[in-house]
Amino acid sequence: MRLWHPLHSCGEGWGGEDLGMTKPVTLNARRLRRNMIDAEQHLWRHLRGR
Structure with missing residues (x-):
């Protein structure tokens, strides 16, 4: 389970399934x-x- 993704730094999703x-x-x-x-x-x- 990855909690942080390098391409996803805006903090909208935490897990890989949210990406x-x-x-x-x-x-x-x-x-x-x-x-x-x-x-x-x-x-x-x-x-x-007018």
Whole structure:
């Protein structure tokens, strides 16, 4: 049982079985955050254009 993984230093999962779960979740979160930022910028552009 490995408690720490050199490629996984952000502290989201402790065991080896968590490593496979956290990567897709963080990728989805990053993608969602990017989509939200794009939507915000679009909204502000739209409001400023009035």
